[in-house]
Amino acid sequence: MGVVVSTGSNSEFGSVFKMMLEEEAPKTPLQKSMDNLGTQLSMYSFAIIGLIMFIGWMQGKQLMEMFTIGVSLAVAAIPEGLPIVVTVTLALGVMRMAKRNAIVKKLPTVETLGCVNVICSDKTGTITRNEMTVTVLVTSDGYIAELTGAGYNDHGQVLLHKCDYPDRAREGVHQLLEVGAVCNNAIIQNESLLGSPTEGALLAAAMKHGMYNVGETYIRLQEFPFSSEQKIMAVRCISKYDNEKKEFFYAKGAIEKILAKCNRYSINGRFEALTPKKEQEFLGEAQEIGKKGLRVLAMAKGDAYQDMVYLGMVGICDPPRPLVREAISILNQSEVQVKMVTGDAVDTAVAVAQSIGLDTLPSQVLSGEQLDILSETELDALITRVTVFYRVSPKNKLSIVKSLQRTGHIVGMTGDGVNDGVALKKADIGIAMGKNGTDVCKEAADMILVDDDFYTVIAAIEEGKSIFYNIRNFVRFQLSTSIAALSLIALATMMGIPNPLNAMQ
Structure with missing residues (x-):
């Protein structure tokens, strides 16, 4: 028998869930790149097309003819096949990752894995087995x-x-x-x-x-x-x-x-x-x-x-999971920095970090209390070199993710508890544990590791990089054909010779 003192958003779990709802998931690097590509492509294409139409009109060509060519060039300049190729590539990547025990909830985040350069990992249940x-x-x-x-x-x-x-x-x-x-x-x-x-x-x-x-x-x-x-x-x-x-x-x-x-x-x-x-x-x-x-x-x-x-x-x-040390070594060789974030005391955190191959110099260890008193500018100045954060709260985890994002990093966050939910949602890609992860944690995450194995992250990153390179190669191919069409018509117009391509071509 007990006394209920608070419910809903006023409870401990509710306050964490409320913080999670207040945070917006950032756009993926792919979405940002596509937005930027679309803006630049439209601006340059319409500028060149406008110039071609103006030169043709000055040369005495019929306005309707130049307008038709301009519209055709505008259509040709935009890589209309890109959305389909991106979607199919991501979908195939999701299927391959599912076979490797990584379930992706949000399609665009697949490519994000290929761009991640920092992974913040909870200790208990993620780096360790959670077998006490x-x-x-x-x-x-x-x-x-x-x-x-x-x-x-x-x-x-x-x-x-x-x-x-x-x-x-x-x-x-x-x-x-x-x-x-x-x-x-x-x-x-x-x-x-x-x-x-x-x-x-x-x-x-x-x-x-x-x-x-x-x-x-x-x-x-x-x-x-x-x-x-x-x-x-x-x-x-x-x-x-x-x-x-x-x-x-x-x-x-x-x-x-x-x-x-x-x-x-x-x-x-x-x-x-x-x-x-x-x-x-x-x-x-x-x-x-x-x-x-x-x-x-x-x-x-x-x-x-x-x-x-x-x-x-x-x-x-609570012993570390098998292959965690090897996984961290491979990630470091791939220029992906791993940071351990835990609520444990400093001695426990440092001992576990050393056992899995993380650097633990005094300048690379920071407490939750120190995070509370640091300004954003001060935190941004030292966030890159810190590898172990101890005695941290959900608010501290959120501050760590935000600071890394402000300093230009693409952040992956792994976790399994309610207190990880806020940081998982704010990270560029949140990774939850499937076996022992809480429902709040899984709801906030973009990807779920079915086997709770940290080593699976490496397979997911490899798949993400593969998807990134495939999409980049297609964009290069598509842009080369668009630039060729624009250049051909532009040269023909400026040289005063008949257009080699009609509107249909």
């Missing part, structure tokens, strides 16, 4: 445990590092995993997950510690849903077996956000004040876990939402 497993946890009193096994099941163990007080360590682990299981909306049935992979990993970790159906022992009174801005999920609940019906808050999220809501931490069964020095120690532990490429989630519990007790953190493994 808790592999390590650290309690607030310093006990460390490693978890074995994989998948959404209880096949594995919670192995404590050597410690003097194993019973206290197990109690700390129990409290930590209890928060992860109670502050959770996922369900595991027959090793199949219904819900978020992150929450599924927390449930599986609790099961490995012998904790089953923990959430069912509590009555949830209120939920504070996770958002890209808050970076915390919390619940207010009471135990079904507590006669006093005492309320507790359970929270999980980014460690800096969790610590901001804590005034104490748990140590060997008692609570002590959370000093700035101790807070820095916990942040240091999180950095060490993040440097291993693990996502870090902190846990807390308390009587009040703004006065909780810090309990510890877990490290969640």
Whole structure:
């Protein structure tokens, strides 16, 4: 049972969808080129035709004859077969791409892939598999445990590092995993997950510690849903077996956000004040876990939402997809720059980026908070050299895409979540994941990868370049015939000899 505080466009998902509707999808490079070609072709053709008609009239030729030739030249100068050829070429390209697990929703965007020179990619579910497993946890009193096994099941163990007080360590682990299981909306049935992979990993970790159906022992009174801005999920609940019906808050999220809501931490069964020095120690532990490429989630519990007790953190493994490193290497060789955009902490983001071959010098890493304070001019000046963006919100992703477009780049954006929808729509081509992508994400995208494989992007870009070259070659052929006809009539008219071609020819 819960309390509805907002619906529709006022909800978290609704606000993202509203931002998406406010953004207009840009014209494709092909559409821009065709518009520019049509304008220039019309202007030059009519200028030459007008000159030919005027010279012929000055030479004493009949006005009707010159008018007929002028109209015929105007028809000949315009490549009337171009729209048909472009449509057929794009349609054939769509069919070939479908066979390579890339479904195109909008025909003109096929050619855009051949022009893309920057790809901004979400990390979770795009670069990584989105198959979460808790592999390590650290309690607030310093006990460390490693978890074995994989998948959404209880096949594995919670192995404590050597410690003097194993019973206290197990109690700390129990409290930590209890928060992860109670502050959770996922369900595991027959090793199949219904819900978020992150929450599924927390449930599986609790099961490995012998904790089953923990959430069912509590009555949830209120939920504070996770958002890209808050970076915390919390619940207010009471135990079904507590006669006093005492309320507790359970929270999980980014460690800096969790610590901001804590005034104490748990140590060997008692609570002590959370000093700035101790807070820095916990942040240091999180950095060490993040440097291993693990996502870090902190846990807390308390009587009040703004006065909780810090309990510890877990490290969640989400391995990169096969061939991602090879795909990025091939894209870089093709002069297509890849940028990783993620909501994770800097250490996790940098570790994953290094594992897939992205440059991660300090000048090439930028946070969402830094993006918020930069002006458009300042962002445009450094956007090209940055390869990793961390702790970003949907608004930040939109700013990144707009800045790249302002600096003349053709931008591709890949993603699978609701928070990617706005940037996907604004990008020159939005690419959504087909298996794990949300409906909002797929609606905003121009292309969907059926197999969720980042490597498929390379095949799509190759097809896009092929289409681009085919259309360009046809335009060159068509323009050469038009220029030949105009030149022949113009020379004949200026030399005062009879026109070699009649109106029908």
